[in-house]
Amino acid sequence: MTNFPMHRRDWLQGSACGFGALAAGAALGTGNLAMGADRPGLHHQPKAKRIIFLFMQGGVSQVDSFDYKPLLAKRNGEKLTFDDPRQTANTGKLSEHHLMKSPWKFRQYGDSGRWVSELFPEMAKRVDDMCMLHGMHTEGVAHGPATLFLHCGATNFIRPSIGSWVFYGLGTQNADLPGFVSIAPSIGNGGPRNYGSSFLPPQFQGTKVGSLTDAQLSIDSLTRADLSSDLQQQQFDLLNKLNRQQLAQRVMHVPELEASLQSQELAWRMQKVAPDVLDLSQESDQTRRLYGIDQPVTKAYGERCLMARRLCEAGVRFIQVTYGDNSANPAWDQHSNIPRHADHALAVDRPISGLLQDLKQRGLLEDTIVWWGSEFGRTPYAQANGTGRDHNPRGFTVWLAGGGFKPGFSHGETDEFGFQGINGRVHMHDLHATLLHQLGIDHKRLIFQHAGRPFRLTDVHGQVVDKII
Template structure:
């Protein structure tokens, strides 16, 4: 079919004909919408484009987050409470938000339960650590303990989402995605955000998702909870040669570029999709080598606990985190958990199970700290340890477990400019509620971003007519924790 407006004999593509007809007004509208969306995507994601930050000189370049799913008991790990032992078995009134949600009553008396594990001081700083974590305890002079954490959400789902995304129910970008968006990547052949063995529960992919940020900034999952296989799904196609895969990628690129040229859109959404294909192609060249732990020395493998079935699984994850960190990944999350209804550290009726979990992670975590320090990486790498909340100092289920406690719990931070050997804030004498120098989860997020050179109030993204940020309209940097 020809047209007077075209050279004689030139064929008009069907899509172009529709665009030039009455029905084409819809296509034109879609084209304009795509151009607007793609322009914002390109501004934030195109190779070589400037990222929003850093806003000032950073103290750290990356974060390794050791996520203890389910909520470690602070009074059985790092928050020593002699009064709990002295008053063991006595009943005390507690204003518990979770109990209030159940019964509608406040100030219900609960029976105090001492820790089954002894505490002792470690290091030059003399910080107390329980016998659950003897290997991590050897590094207390490098750890900054935050004993006054409090958060939103009394159940695992909301609290886990709040930890990762700064919101208990709205769909928001995860902290790793915000960091990737703000700083970009140090290695264009790898994603800037990786989550190792994430769980499908309590938010699942939302905990490493990018929400309304461009899709490029979502986390890449390696393995999954409950599986010992550390692999990236669908990355390698053994049935197709490298040459053929490259030819396919080039063909897709040419087809997409043809659509961009035909539509006359300067920056199309096709470009964002092409970038994902290109990243996957680049990852195929380097990721398999990074995922292969066999290149490490026997000494290193032993240090991380590969010689012990109890520590091998988390040891592999921690070692992989170091390799990813060394290769330039900005945010690496190392999950310890499973896909069950009561995740990992969630001991409502079997507190002694804490010992099993502690044994699985203690040696690998200590090895990671030592390895990073030995390689000079701890100076500009933040290691963040913690869960979504803590646990109550009183007993549950006939004295055999502890309930959720979002009102007072402990996290620790190492490296990246945080002051080692210090304890910031405090809970009450029994370890129930934060009472001194309280640190909300928004404050922790703001402080982590600050160490990366990002102002949490300036790290924003416009969506649905307003500017969003990780800390919403809250958060403050906790300066005393910084060296």
């Protein structure tokens, strides 16, 4: 072996272009990205520009909210045999359960005559803006797999979240803000994977704003009060120069490094813009009352929904607004006490109604999709003969509003007890395909090459549900 003398300065430059680039290299992580992938852009004329996803973590009961089944009341307590997904998975056998009527009364609302229970009197006033999907079904009977499938289209593999796919496909409308924001996400049942980019370039992951345990909706370390703006500018310019030198000296294209530099540059621009966007004090008292921020029980979710509207106006493509918690049995997961649904409904009903009204009066609902739903529904029978309901991935309700979906419309239906979809069934892959379609993206062509094969949100499945458009 021939030995070549190397000076200390040459070694530092060759190995990491100085300590600044060493720091940048550490920020990259160890992920492996596909090479040469180009953002696809629009495939056809879009009906919507953005999505607000109102995630009801834990599983809202469809038969206690939007899927009225009068036969449940008539045959309350009757024992019937069901193909219960959890029991079947554990034993491979059918099981008997007692039907349980809803504790809440239903009535029809709006010109469309949609049935809504007493749980959601404020949302019920907006049913003529909603497109109900009553035949939803999905994969996964436990929270973890079903929540990952809802967000990422896979129950156990690490895949990009739908928000990251949308951001990757369309980019952002505002170069000074991220294209994907997750407001108060849960750390459970997938945690950051539910707003992560997986093998997509890391600049497409979601930006977390606040948490479920923190009343303050903010971005960590967004500003620095201990340094003047001039000094911060000098620091950024120096680091950016070193990082760009490192990038230019690389023989091979390094997408991780490019993504890291883009993220740093975006973070710098966000310091000037994001504090203003995140400042809810700029809203009028009338607007704050519309979202229920003036009431303790609705304040938290009202602020999250109002934040979503402000981010929507500012050009963010995908905004997720979580209602849940960090426990093993999150929020709507009432296995033994279904009447507790009332507590959660009270917390979200007015804020969601206010969001729909606010978007509509500002002209934003026309090109904004509001998507409401859970990872699955609940059984129409009592769990263990108690007063709660178990998980039900075979038939539940999701509603959509705006973005070119038919308003005041109902698609699909479950059986006479609300257990499983029988007509107009929509799989979660189908819903993902349809949401992308409304954004101008063909789900079969939104592809990223990774590990030697093409990947997409809907895998090899998914059909656009034309009847709801």
